[in-house]
Structures are given as structure tokens and as C-alpha cells.
Amino acid sequence: MDALDVARWQFGVTTVYHFLFVPLTIGLSVLVAILQTMWHRTGNERYLKLTKFYGKLFLINFAMGVVTGIVQEFQFGMNWSDYSRFVGDVFGAPLAIEALVAFFLESTFIGLWIFGWDRLPKRAHLASIWAAAIGTNLSAYFILAANSFMQNPVGYRINPDSGRAELTDFPAVLTNKVALITFPHTLAGSFLVAGSLIVAVGLWHVIRNRDSADTGAYRFATKFGSWVVLVASAAVLFTGDIQGKIMTDVQPMKMAAAEGLYTTESPASFSVLTIGSLDGSREVFAIKIPYLLSYLGTGDPNGTVHGINDLQAQYATQYGAGSYTPIIPVTYWSFRFMIAFGMAAGAIALLVLWSQRKGRTPSSRWLLRAGLAMPVLPLLANSFGWIFTEMGRQPWIVFGEMLTRNGVSRSVSLAEVLTSFTAFTLIYATLAVIEVKLLLRYAKAGVPDVSEQPPTDDTDDAERPLAFAY
Structure with a gap:
């Protein structure tokens, strides 16, 4: 074992761990915005309850995703400095736009949405969650455009003096055919994860709290989430088919x-x-x-x-x-696990819808167990999908241009990489426990009481202190 092996393991572990939060954040941002839009248009209180309920879960996941994502940037400089020098000129533009435009749009309007309940006009507050959702999805696109350069390099030239890749056509990088299909495929997978979480939490409350006054809201949530899962499953298959054809062409x-x-x-x-x-x-x-x-x-x-x-x-x-x-068993089985776990989530969504046909209330313990497994299945599918994407490119770190072994930092020793790998793994394990406990605590708490909501119009309330709505 050498520094290269440990650096690869560290990047793999931290990246897969970070990506556990990414699809849920992408999908929930849009679904929460849809729920709030339904409340805005109908005035139905159950949509407001569900907006606040799943909005809280979204915020917990968003915060954890931001924390774990910071490490990704550090690793480029710590363990992969030669790679960073090679692609820095190309990656600089999309990643700068992601940070300065998409992430700031996302984080700013999430703040307005959190603290703007009952202070912002109703339409402005609704617009803030949509702006945050748009920022989240734009952020995903720019990051995927950078990753797609690694799969199919375009819009660049190699400087013969420095040996670095230099950006020559930024639009070509943004319109890379790999990025154009990877983005909708990733979005579909994200909605698969988010819809599954909505189903799992709603189904738990429907079965365990059958006499609750909010049963109607939970029943709607399970149906809403199930339809999201089914539509997302179809989108995953459609985009995956196109992605497979492009992959056959470029890799x-x-x-x-x-x-x-x-x-x-x-x-x-x-x-x-x-x-x-x-x-x-x-x-x-x-x-x-x-x-x-x-x-x-x-x-x-x-x-x-x-x-x-x-x-x-x-x-x-x-x-x-x-x-x-590449390592054939890894690529072969990760590809099949990706498909199998995604299809399993879709099958459970069908069972959940069938169990509630004609107003019936699901009661099966087996269905509950299957429903509780739903969020894990698409998360595994997403993770195996990325393992397949990155491991199937090996031994290239940038396909056709740079081998992975040539991208590692030459000045970093095995002991140094082992130290950071151990530290990050322990920190991430601690964060995982915190994340799961927070999600379970607030998911079990159920929807909030919104019966005494203050006015959400333009009434002057400047003297009222700024408050965190959750």
C-alpha cells in the first residue's frame, strides 16, 4: 500500500459520503417548493403543515451536505495537487460560477425562507424557496460539467510547455454531451431519493398513528411521494438509456x-x-x-x-x-446494484399506492418495513451509480489525458494521507450519527401545529423580532 492507494480510498469514502446528502437536498428543495406552492394556491392547511415538516428535514440535510462538501475542495490541494494543476484552468470557470452564483443564490434565499416566515409577503416568501431550489440545481449542473470533462474532455488544449490543460471554449465545456445527459439523470435520481423519504415518513405516521388528526396529511404525503418516485423511476430509465449510448461512444x-x-x-x-x-x-x-x-x-x-x-x-x-x-467485478456489479436498488424503490412505491386504493388505509407491517427501507434503496442506487462512473473510467483521472497515478501529490507521504484519512473518516462517522438522530427525531415528531399562524401579508410588523421559524 502506498500514498496513491490511500488517497484514492480517502477521496472515494468522502465523496460517496458527501453524495448521500446531495440527491436528497436537490430533490427535497423542489418538492418542498411544490408543497408550499400548493398551500399558496389553495390555502389548504395540510399543505402548509407538510411544507414546514419536510422543510425541516430538508434544512437538516442541507446543513450536513454543506459541511461534508467543504472537505472535497481541500482534497484537491492536499492529495491531488498534480491533478489540480493539470485541470485548474478548465475547472476554474465552472466551479467559480457554482460558488459565486449558484451556491450564493441557494444559501441566501434559504436564509430568507427560514427567517421570512410571517415577515415576508406570502408571494415573496414562496419565491425564496423556489430561488433556493433553482440555485441548488444550478450548483449541481456546474459541478457535473466539471466532472463530465473528466469523462469526455472538450473545449481545451494542452500547453506543450507547462503540460497543463488550458480552457479554449467554455461553452463547449458547459454543453459537453456527457454533462447534458448526466444532469437530468442525476436530477431523476435525486427525486427518487427525495420522494422515497417523503413516502417512508408519511407511511410510518399513517400506520403507527392511525387515529391522528393529521392522518389526511400523511396519506397525501405517501401518495405524493409515491407518484414522485414512479415518475422519477421512469425518468431514470429514459435518461440512463441515452447515457448508456453516449458512454459507449466516448468511453x-x-x-x-x-x-x-x-x-x-x-x-x-x-x-x-x-x-x-x-x-x-x-x-x-x-x-x-x-x-x-x-x-x-x-x-x-x-x-x-x-x-x-x-x-x-x-x-x-x-x-x-x-x-x-478497470476492475471488472467493481464496474460489473456496481452497474447492476445501481439498477436493482432503483427498481426496488419503484416497486415499493407501487405497493404503497395499491395499499391506499379506494381510500383504504395501509396496515401491513411488511409494507411498513418495506416503506422504511425506501430512502436507503435509491441512496444505494445513486452511490453505486457514481462508483461505477468513476471506477469505470480508471485508470484515467481525465480520460485519455491523465492517468490517476500521475495526479496524486508527490510531496505527500503515506503517513500524512493515512492521518487525514483516519481523521476524516472518524469525523464523518460522528456526523452520520448526528444526521440520522436529527432526521429520526424530527420525522417522528410529526407535522407542526399551524392553527395559529400570524398574518403573512404586508402588515407592518417591523417591531417584531426576527425569529427562526423551525
């Missing part, structure tokens, strides 16, 4: 590794289960669906999909001697 090795396809095939079969040799160089046993991989990869049932061994030979000729094959 054929990743698609071949995802399917355990060792030799070029036309037509190519989709692998339901493949067992390879211990060295990952050949197929031993496989269960396949004919023509499906060709369609998923090229849009043509008879299309050609290049295999791992043929691509390895091609890359060795193009880039020099060495292995250009």
Missing part, C-alpha cells in the same frame, strides 16, 4: 466492463450474470439476453459493441504499454 471500455464483454460482438448480448476468470481477462460462464446490449449501447439491435480485450490492445497501441482495464 467504450466502461460499457464493456459494465457488461463483462471481453470480445467485440455484433450483435452483442446483455449479460444477466457473468463469471470471469480470477485475473479478469476472460469469461468463464454467462447468462445473456441476445441483441439487448447492442440496442442499449448503439440504438441498433445489430450494432457493434467493442470488447475489453480488443479495447485494451487498441489503448496500449494508442497510449503506450500498460493496463487500461
